[in-house]
Amino acid sequence: MFPLSLLTTAKGNPMLIELKNGDTYNGRLVNADSWMNISLQGVICTSKDGDRFWNIAECYIRGNSIKYLRIPDEIIDMVQEEEMPVKDKNKKSFSHRGRGGRVNTTGRGRGRGGRGGRRGEGRGNDGRGGPRGGAR
Amino acid sequence: MASALSEWVDKQISVITCDGRNIVGQLRGFDQVTNVILDECHERVFSMEAGVEQVVHGLYIIRGDNIAVIGELDAELDAKTDLDTVRAEPLKPVVH
Numbered sequence: 001m002f003p004l005s006l007l008t009t010a011k012g013n014p015m016l017i018e019l020k021n022g023d024t025y026n027g028r029l030v031n032a033d034s035w036m037n038i039s040l041q042g043v044i045c046t047s048k049d050g051d052r053f054w055n056i057a058e059c060y061i062r063g064n065s066i067k068y069l070r071i072p073d074e075i076i077d078m079v080q081e082e083e084m085p086v087k088d089k090n091k092k093s094f095s096h097r098g099r100g101g102r103v104n105t106t107g108r109g110r111g112r113g114g115r116g117g118r119r120g121e122g123r124g125n126d127g128r129g130g131p132r133g134g135a136r
Numbered sequence: 137m138a139s140a141l142s143e144w145v146d147k148q149i150s151v152i153t154c155d156g157r158n159i160v161g162q163l164r165g166f167d168q169v170t171n172v173i174l175d176e177c178h179e180r181v182f183s184m185e186a187g188v189e190q191v192v193h194g195l196y197i198i199r200g201d202n203i204a205v206i207g208e209l210d211a212e213l214d215a216k217t218d219l220d221t222v223r224a225e226p227l228k229p230v231v232h
Contacts (some may be wrong), residue, residue: 002198003173020202036171036199067155076164076195077176097183121139 001078007032007069009079015040016070017061022048025061036063141166141206148209149174153202158182160209161196162191170200180219182227185219204230 017025019040024116030070043056151159151172153190174196181189186205 001173002167003165003171004167006165006173007197029229063199064201066199067153067202068199071195073175073195116199131165 001076002035004032004034006071006079007036007038008077010071013072013075014104015072017133018067018070019061019065020067022064027056027059030058033063036066037061038063105135141172142171144206146207147175148214150207150209151203151223152205152227153197153198154204154228155202156229159193159196161193167200170206172200172201172203172206174198177182178205182222182224183194184225186223188224190219197202 007029010030011031014026014028019025019039024046025040025043026046026112027043030039032038038061039058040061041058043054043059045054045056045059046052141163147163148160149163151161151174151209153159159177160164160172160179161174164173164175166172174193177193177196179191179193181191183189
């Protein structure tokens with residue numbers, strides 16, 4: 001699991017972020033990008049020594065300046081739930097790809113390709129009348 | 137020995153951060169820049185006056201910038217160690 005996918009899963013949830021300068025920001029995660037830049041809402045900022053507080057409605061934190069993030073424990077389970085269906089979907093869509101190999105067991109699909117086709121037909125031809133399947 | 141962090145996924149690891157903290161937890165994930173997911177983690181605060189204080193933290197993402205060392209925790213040795221009797225000078229932050 002990637003730290004950044006855990007972070008994006010945590011969207012909408014409260015979290016604590018400590019910056020490299022020691023200040024901490026408590027707020028609800030609105031958005032996070034692939035640089036770990038973060039926007040928070042309903043923020044309480046605490047100074048390094050914990051003796052001063054600021055109420056901030058909304059703020060944007062550059063990912064660069066983050067030391068660590070503390071997020072609710074249950075988020076880690078939500079990531080797995082969301083990752084698995086994506087994998088399944090990929091597999092499914094993959095199996096729908098390509099043609100042929102289903103009904104006739106020769107492995108050649110119906111239609112285009114194979115030998116034959118429009119070989120030798122002139123340009124002026126209207127394009128109809130060529131053999132359809134793999135010619136045999 | 138591990139040549140990559142992937143060998144330690146779901147194992148107990150110990151992280152020493154650039155600000156001199158020691159955080160112990162289960163490695164749940166990591167990425168190219170050593171950002172790390174630590175589950176059920178706690179911080180071990182060392183001092184000369186008292187035994188090791190363990191502060192429970194929960195689920196953490198530690199940014200790679202802030203990590204100095206990562207190591208696998210020897211569970212057997214850890215179970216044998218009585219942290220209340222350990223006295224140690226806290227680590228100094230990394231000087232850049």
